[in-house]
Amino acid sequence: MAERSTESLRSLPGSALELADWDWSDIEKHYLDLEGRPLDAGTVEEWLKAWSRLKELVQEAFDRLFVAKTLDTADESREARYNTYLEQIYTPSEEHEQRLKKKLLDSELEPDGFAIPLRNLRAQAQLFREDNLSLLEQEKKLVSEYDKIIGAQMVEWEGEMITFPRLYRKLEQPDRNTREKAWRLAMGRYQADRPAINDLWVRMFELRNEIAANADQADYRDYCWQYRLRMEYTPEDCMEFHAAIESVVVPAAAKILERRRVALQLDALRPWDLQVDRFGRDPLEPFSAVEELIQKASNIFHAVNPALGGYFDKMNSEELLDLDNREGKAPGGYAVYFNAIRRPFIFMNAVGSAGDVETLLHEGGHAFHAFESATLPNIHQLTIPYEFAEVASMSMELLAAPYLTTANGGFYSEPEAARSRIKHLEDIVLFWPYMAVVDAFQHWAYTNSQAAADVEACDAHWALLWDRFTKELDWSGLEQEKKTGWHRKLHIFHNPFYYVDYGLAQLGAVQVWRNALDDQERAVKEYREALALGGTMPLVELYQRAGAKLAFDAGTLGEAVELIESTLEILESQSSN
Numbered sequence: 001m002a003e004r005s006t007e008s009l010r011s012l013p014g015s016a017l018e019l020a021d022w023d024w025s026d027i028e029k030h031y032l033d034l035e036g037r038p039l040d041a042g043t044v045e046e047w048l049k050a051w052s053r054l055k056e057l058v059q060e061a062f063d064r065l066f067v068a069k070t071l072d073t074a075d076e077s078r079e080a081r082y083n084t085y086l087e088q089i090y091t092p093s094e095e096h097e098q099r100l101k102k103k104l105l106d107s108e109l110e111p112d113g114f115a116i117p118l119r120n121l122r123a124q125a126q127l128f129r130e131d132n133l134s135l136l137e138q139e140k141k142l143v144s145e146y147d148k149i150i151g152a153q154m155v156e157w158e159g160e161m162i163t164f165p166r167l168y169r170k171l172e173q174p175d176r177n178t179r180e181k182a183w184r185l186a187m188g189r190y191q192a193d194r195p196a197i198n199d200l201w202v203r204m205f206e207l208r209n210e211i212a213a214n215a216d217q218a219d220y221r222d223y224c225w226q227y228r229l230r231m232e233y234t235p236e237d238c239m240e241f242h243a244a245i246e247s248v249v250v251p252a253a254a255k256i257l258e259r260r261r262v263a264l265q266l267d268a269l270r271p272w273d274l275q276v277d278r279f280g281r282d283p284l285e286p287f288s289a290v291e292e293l294i295q296k297a298s299n300i301f302h303a304v305n306p307a308l309g310g311y312f313d314k315m316n317s318e319e320l321l322d323l324d325n326r327e328g329k330a331p332g333g334y335a336v337y338f339n340a341i342r343r344p345f346i347f348m349n350a351v352g353s354a355g356d357v358e359t360l361l362h363e364g365g366h367a368f369h370a371f372e373s374a375t376l377p378n379i380h381q382l383t384i385p386y387e388f389a390e391v392a393s394m395s396m397e398l399l400a401a402p403y404l405t406t407a408n409g410g411f412y413s414e415p416e417a418a419r420s421r422i423k424h425l426e427d428i429v430l431f432w433p434y435m436a437v438v439d440a441f442q443h444w445a446y447t448n449s450q451a452a453a454d455v456e457a458c459d460a461h462w463a464l465l466w467d468r469f470t471k472e473l474d475w476s477g478l479e480q481e482k483k484t485g486w487h488r489k490l491h492i493f494h495n496p497f498y499y500v501d502y503g504l505a506q507l508g509a510v511q512v513w514r515n516a517l518d519d520q521e522r523a524v525k526e527y528r529e530a531l532a533l534g535g536t537m538p539l540v541e542l543y544q545r546a547g548a549k550l551a552f553d554a555g556t557l558g559e560a561v562e563l564i565e566s567t568l569e570i571l572e573s574q575s576s577n
C-alpha cells in the first residue's frame, strides 16, 4: 500500500504545458496520493474528479508534445522532448493508471454514467501486463521510424524538391503523361524505401506478437479486439462485412471506373487515371490562402448548424488550427482532443485542393465531437469508440455538401459543387473495397504469425486481396507497385486493425445523411445529441441515437449504395451545364 504524503504534494498546474516540465517524482506523488486515499460511496465522486484531472493533464501534455513534433519533424529537439516525456512520464504513468483502475474496480462502486467506462476499464485491466510497458514504448518508437521514412519522402519535380502532397496534386492534371510521371515518381520513391519499410514491418510484427503472448492472448488480433474495446462485434462480423462489400460495392465501384474509362476515352484505366477529372477539366481550386479556407469552412458549418459554426470560429480565434502544408510537417491530417482544456486541435497539410476542403469538413466533425461532449465531467467518459468517432466526421462531410456553393458562403459555383460532390460520393464507393483489402490483410497477417513474418508472403497476400476487391483497373507491368501497396497504408503501421472503423462509420454516416434528406434539422439534432454522449453508451446505442444502425450486412450496405448511385445521377445532370 502506498504511503500518503500529501504534505509534499505540489498542487497540479493550471495547464498541461506546465506539467510537461515537471519531474516524474512530483507527478508520481499525485498518483500515490490517489492510491492511498480511502475509496467508498462517500468519496468516490471527489476521487474520480481528482484522478480525471491528473490524467487529463498527463494526457494533454503528451498530445501537445506530439502536435509540436508533427508540426516540425526536422526539429530534433521536439522529437527528443516527446521521447523524453514518453519514457520518463507517460509510460510510468500508465503503470499507476493501472493501479487506480484496479482500485476502482476492486471497490465494486458503480458511479453514475460509469457503466460503459467501467466495462472498458475492466477489459483494459484484464489486458494489462507490466512486461508489456517497455514493449509498447518500443512500438511507439517504431511508429516514429515509419513517420520519419515517409516524412523524408521528397522528389525532384522540374528542378525543385517537392513534398508528396504537392506531387499527388499532379495526379489531377489532364495531361496523362504528367500524371503517369508523377505516379511513377512517387512509387519509385516508395520502392527505394522498400527495404527499410520491410525491415520495420518485421520488427513491428514480432513485437506485436510478443505483446499479445505476454497478455495471454491467442494472437495479436485477439489482443487488438480487446485493446480496441470491440465488445459489440466480432472478427466474423468483419468477414461478413467484407463479403457484403464484395457482393454489393465492388460491382458499383466497377461501374464508376468503367464510366471514367469511357469518359477519358481510354482502352484501359491505369492507377494514375483515378484523380483526374473525367472530362479533362482543370483541377478545382476552391481556395488559395488558408484564411480563405477557414472563412468559407466557417460559413458552411454555420449553415449546417449555428452552434457548430460557433465551435469552429472558437478554434480559429484560440489558434487551434494549423492547416497549411509546409516542408517538415508530418504527413496527413488529424484532429486531437486536448483533454484538460476540453478543446480540439486540427492539423492538416492544405495545398488548395478540393481534397483539403473534404479533409477540413471531416476533421471539423471530430472537433465538434469534442465540443459536444466537453461537459461530461470525467475523462473516462470521453473515450469515444472509433467506430462512432468517424460517424461524427464522415457525417459532417455529407451534411455540409448542400452548402458548398458560393451562394451559401462556400467554395464553388453550382456545377463545381456538383462536380466535387460526385467525386466525394464516388470516393465513398471506391473506399469500401480498399478498406476491405486493408482490413482483410491485417486479419490474415495477425492470425498467421509464421507466414506474415515473411514480407514476400505479405506482398503476395496483399496482391491476392487486391484482385478480389478491385476490378476494372489495369495494373499490368506494375506488379511490384501493386503488391507493396500495404507499405503505403499508414494505419497498418500506426494503428493495427484501426480501419474497419472507417468502413462501418461510413455506412453509419450515409444513414445520417439519408435522414437529413428527409428532415435536416432533426437529423442534425440527433447527430449532435449522439455526439454529446461521448463514450457513455454502448456503440450500438450511439449509432441508434444518431439515427443509424451499426451494420455489416449486404442489405443495409446495398441501400446505402443505391442512395449514392441515385444521387450521383442527379448530380451528373447538374455538373454538365
Ligand SMILES: [Zn+2]
Residues within 6 Å of the ligand: 362, 366, 390, 393
Ligand atoms: Zn477521422
